Amino acid sequence: MSAVESKPLFRDLNAEDPEPECTEIESMCMNCHANGMTRLLLTRIPYYKNVVIMSFSCEECGYANNEVQPGGAFADVGVRWKLQVEKPEDLNRQVVKSDYTSVKIPELDFEIPAQSQKGEVTTVEGIISRAIAGLLQDHERRQTEHPEAAAQITEFVGRLEALKSLEKGFSVEIEDISGNCFVENPEAPQKDPRCVRTEFKRNDEQNHILGVFTHDERGDTAPPTGLLTASDPAQHSFDRLQGDEVMSFPTNCPECNAPADTRMKLTHIPHFKEVVIMATTCDACGHRTNEVKSGGGIEDKGVKFEIRVASKDDFSRDILKSETCSMSIPELDCSVGGRALGGRFTTAEGLLRATAEQLADCPGATGDAPGQSGKLDGFIKQLEEVLAGTRTATIVLDDPAGNSYVQSLNDQCPDQPDDGLKVTRYERSEEQNEELGLNDMKTENYQNDS
Numbered sequence: 001m002s003a004v005e006s007k008p009l010f011r012d013l014n015a016e017d018p019e020p021e022c023t024e025i026e027s028m029c030m031n032c033h034a035n036g037m038t039r040l041l042l043t044r045i046p047y048y049k050n051v052v053i054m055s056f057s058c059e060e061c062g063y064a065n066n067e068v069q070p071g072g073a074f075a076d077v078g079v080r081w082k083l084q085v086e087k088p089e090d091l092n093r094q095v096v097k098s099d100y101t102s103v104k105i106p107e108l109d110f111e112i113p114a115q116s117q118k119g120e121v122t123t124v125e126g127i128i129s130r131a132i133a134g135l136l137q138d139h140e141r142r143q144t145e146h147p148e149a150a151a152q153i154t155e156f157v158g159r160l161e162a163l164k165s166l167e168k169g170f171s172v173e174i175e176d177i178s179g180n181c182f183v184e185n186p187e188a189p190q191k192d193p194r195c196v197r198t199e200f201k202r203n204d205e206q207n208h209i210l211g212v213f214t215h216d217e218r219g220d221t222a223p224p225t226g227l228l229t230a231s232d233p234a235q236h237s238f239d240r241l242q243g244d245e246v247m248s249f250p251t252n253c254p255e256c257n258a259p260a261d262t263r264m265k266l267t268h269i270p271h272f273k274e275v276v277i278m279a280t281t282c283d284a285c286g287h288r289t290n291e292v293k294s295g296g297g298i299e300d301k302g303v304k305f306e307i308r309v310a311s312k313d314d315f316s317r318d319i320l321k322s323e324t325c326s327m328s329i330p331e332l333d334c335s336v337g338g339r340a341l342g343g344r345f346t347t348a349e350g351l352l353r354a355t356a357e358q359l360a361d362c363p364g365a366t367g368d369a370p371g372q373s374g375k376l377d378g379f380i381k382q383l384e385e386v387l388a389g390t391r392t393a394t395i396v397l398d399d400p401a402g403n404s405y406v407q408s409l410n411d412q413c414p415d416q417p418d419d420g421l422k423v424t425r426y427e428r429s430e431e432q433n434e435e436l437g438l439n440d441m442k443t444e445n446y447q448n449d450s
Helices: 126-136 139-145 147-164 204-210 232-238 348-360 372-388 430-435 438-449
Strands: 024-028 035-044 050-057 062-069 079-083 094-097 101-105 110-114 120-123 170-176 194-201 246-251 258-266 274-281 290-296 302-309 318-321 326-329 334-336 345-347 393-399 422-428
Touching: 062 120, 094 126, 094 170, 110 126, 120 126, 126 302, 126 422, 204 302, 274 348, 290 345, 318 348, 318 393, 345 348, 348 372, 348 393
Parallel strands: none
Antiparallel strands: 024 035, 035 050, 050 062, 079 170, 079 194, 094 120, 101 110, 101 170, 246 258, 258 274, 274 290, 302 393, 302 422, 318 345, 326 334, 326 393
């Protein structure tokens, strides 16, 4: 008996997969109540995550509706984006919104609340156009029955229309407690010059909105089968992990969302601390991941490493990069957040090679803007020159949690300085404390003390 080929549940759209398993479901049209057709497509957005694209159409009245839903678990943290719209290309930035995404335009004191719209893949201009269409719904009847309110709406719609002409710049603030929203960077892989992304820890109320509850809140003695954050199974096993024991727990593949097993082991890194190494292998798509979780809490200070990469010895440095550690390469004008590469225990060469491979595996990461593919290819070529030793570069690792480590080439002789490594410890800002959830912890401690 021949084995049935196992395919990932969420796959890229390409010419080699002409039948992406689109599911069709007959469903009622909410406009005319006739029967229409809903089509579901499970796919991946490069540099983002798995999504379910839903498209409904009705042949009777012509009504159509398109939505997008995240295809995986909620992120462990919420996310905020602040975009300065100054150029026409900023209006054309792709935006992925979930049901829990709120949008604000401070200059107009305008807000689209979370859960007021379905998730979608759109653009900044598309967000404004959809808001205008919503405000003008039933506007003719409103002009007859409530002329004063209609006049105010007409005036406000004119102000929204003016934003699309870019008579002057404006800002867009996007927040999603589920962490499932995304704003395209047209300058990728370089740092976005007009958009800032920050993460924040959800409070209990926001977790409950998402349906995320702790074991105590659910009253469970065993791991619940309901909706959990991605870290819950790992934390449950970590509490019992000891010595050389290797533990395993079921999870889903981060690439195709198929069932997989994650193995974890507690180990000690010399001159640093204990960490948990986690490895996941997916039998469906062959994806492999190796992650590192800090075995301790957040340090009192953040840490910043500046690593010069100029010789063969520099490539062999051991590096522990936590998932809260961002990386930048000033010479290449490159900057990535902590979750881009995740937590990993590797070398300087391994870190650079992982960056190059991740970019090469995501050809659509820069969207479909003209010339962006060539820019990405040029960056990868420069990165390959660094790996080949023909270009000198500096790797800057910044971890506000202080849970990252870089080996000194003189660690056997600590009295001798390492000219290729600079280590700086610093006090965290209030914004960094908020991202790490420390402000909430301080408030809880204060309440407990009182």
